[in-house]
Amino acid sequence: MFELMDKAPADPIMGITELYNTDTNPNKINLSMGVFKDEQGNTPLLSCVKKAEAKIYATEDTKAYSAIEGFSSFNDAVLPLIFGADHEAVTSGRSATIHTPGGSGALRIVGDFLTKLSPSNTIWVSDPTWVNHINIFETAGLQVKRYPYFDKTTNGLAFDTMMSALKDIPAGDTVLFHGCCHNPTGVDPSNDQWQQISDLVHGNGLMPVLDFAYQGFAEGIREDGEGPLKLVQPGKETLICGSFSKNFALYNERTGSLTAVAADAAAVNIATSQIKSVIRAIYSSPPAHGGIIVSTILNDPELRTQWESELKQMRERIQNMRQLLAETLTAKGVPGDHSFITRQRGMFSFSGLNPTQVEQLKNDHSIYIVGNGRINVAAITPDNCDALCEAIANVS
Ligand SMILES: Cc1ncc(COP(=O)(O)O)c(C=O)c1O
Known part of the structure; x- marks a missing residue:
C-alpha cells in the first residue's frame, strides 16, 4: 500500500x-x-525550568495517567495567568482551562470540537496567517476562509478593509484572531481597534477563537492581554488557545492550554465535557512533564519571579x-x-x-x-x- x-x-x-x-x-x-x-x-533552557525540574525529580513518585484535562494544579494556575486573577471571566466561574499538547494541540481540539458541534463548519483566518492554522483546521474537517489583515503599502494593519470583511461574515461562523505578535506579520491591532473588533464579532453573532501563542513576548504577560482579551465580553463565548513553547521555552515538551469562556458556569461545564470527549478520541490525556514544570513555576513565588525576569530578557x-x-x-x-x-x-x-x-x-x-x-x-x-x-x- x-x-x-x-x-x-x-x-x-x-x-x-x-x-x-x-x-x-x-x-x-x-x-x-x-x-x-x-x-x-x-x-x-530557562534557569527557572531547570530548577523546577530538579524539584520535580526530587518529589515525583508516579507516572500514573493524568486526567483527560490534565492536572488541576496546572489548569488552576494557567487560567489566572491568561486573564489576571481578578478578571470577571475568572471570578464568575464561567471559564475553564485544560492542558493540551502544545498550542497546536489546542488548535486541533478546537477544530475537532467545532466540526463536531458547531452549526457552521466555517472558520475565518487572517490573510496571511501561520500556515499550520489552515492545515490543522482543514484536517479537522472545517472549511477555512480568509479575511484581509496586512497592508503591504504601510507594512501595517489593513484595519478598515479587515473590518468591512468581518462585517460580511455570516452569524454562527468562527473567526480566529492572533492574541499578539501576529505570525507571520508581527502586526497587531491597537487596544481601541480590539474593542471595535470585539463589538463587531459579538454584535454579529460570530464565534471568536484567540490563538494566544506568544503571551509575554510583546510587552508583558498582562500588557499583551489588554487588547485581545476585549474579545471576552460578559455572557459571551470565546475559546483561547495558549502555548508555553515560547514564553517558557518548552518547545519539545508540547505544553499548551485551551480555555473555554462560556455564558455562565453551567455552560462552561457542558463545553468542557464535550472538549474532553474530543480529546479522549485523539490522545486520551496530555503528556505530563511540561505541564508539571509550568505549574511548579507558577505556584512557586520565587520561581515565578525568575521566570518573569527571564521572559523579559527574551523579549x-x-x-x-x-x-x-x-x-x-x-x-x-x-x-x-x-x-x-x-x-x-x-x-x-x-x-x-x-x-x-x-x-x-x-x-x-x-x-x-x-x-x-x-x-x-x-x-x-x-x-x-x-x-x-x-x-x-x-x-x-
Ligand atoms: C501563531 C501560532 N500558533 C500556535 C503555535 C503552536 O505552538 P506550539 O509549538 O505550542 O504547538 C505557533 C507556533 O509556532 C504559532 O506561531
Whole structure:
C-alpha cells in the first residue's frame, strides 16, 4: 500500500530547516523556524525550568495517567495567568482551562470540537496567517476562509478593509484572531481597534477563537492581554488557545492550554465535557512533564519571579535585534524606510522580501527564510546581522 502513495510535500516551515541542516556553509543562517535564540544562537533552557525540574525529580513518585484535562494544579494556575486573577471571566466561574499538547494541540481540539458541534463548519483566518492554522483546521474537517489583515503599502494593519470583511461574515461562523505578535506579520491591532473588533464579532453573532501563542513576548504577560482579551465580553463565548513553547521555552515538551469562556458556569461545564470527549478520541490525556514544570513555576513565588525576569530578557533581546536590523539595513543602503521593523512585535517580521529574493538568499548566501518573506528576528544575533543585511542589500 505504501509504495502506491505519493510522497507528502515537505512542511513549508519545518522543510526549510531540514534543508538548512544539510547546508555545509559555516556561515549559514536559519531565520525560518519560530524559535527564540540567545546572542550565541542557542535556544536556551530557562534557569527557572531547570530548577523546577530538579524539584520535580526530587518529589515525583508516579507516572500514573493524568486526567483527560490534565492536572488541576496546572489548569488552576494557567487560567489566572491568561486573564489576571481578578478578571470577571475568572471570578464568575464561567471559564475553564485544560492542558493540551502544545498550542497546536489546542488548535486541533478546537477544530475537532467545532466540526463536531458547531452549526457552521466555517472558520475565518487572517490573510496571511501561520500556515499550520489552515492545515490543522482543514484536517479537522472545517472549511477555512480568509479575511484581509496586512497592508503591504504601510507594512501595517489593513484595519478598515479587515473590518468591512468581518462585517460580511455570516452569524454562527468562527473567526480566529492572533492574541499578539501576529505570525507571520508581527502586526497587531491597537487596544481601541480590539474593542471595535470585539463589538463587531459579538454584535454579529460570530464565534471568536484567540490563538494566544506568544503571551509575554510583546510587552508583558498582562500588557499583551489588554487588547485581545476585549474579545471576552460578559455572557459571551470565546475559546483561547495558549502555548508555553515560547514564553517558557518548552518547545519539545508540547505544553499548551485551551480555555473555554462560556455564558455562565453551567455552560462552561457542558463545553468542557464535550472538549474532553474530543480529546479522549485523539490522545486520551496530555503528556505530563511540561505541564508539571509550568505549574511548579507558577505556584512557586520565587520561581515565578525568575521566570518573569527571564521572559523579559527574551523579549528585550528581540526588541534590540529589531532595532539593530532596521539600522543595519539602512546603513547598508537597502532601499526603503525600515522603521516598520521596530513597530512590529514578537518574533516575526514580514520583511517585504519577495520569493525570488528569498530563493537568492538561500542559494547565494545560505540564508534561510520562509517563502512569504517572514523573518524570525529572534534568530538574528549581533554577530550575524551584518552578513544578513549585506546579503539583503545584494538581492535588493
Ligand atoms: C501563531 C501560532 N500558533 C500556535 C503555535 C503552536 O505552538 P506550539 O509549538 O505550542 O504547538 C505557533 C507556533 O509556532 C504559532 O506561531
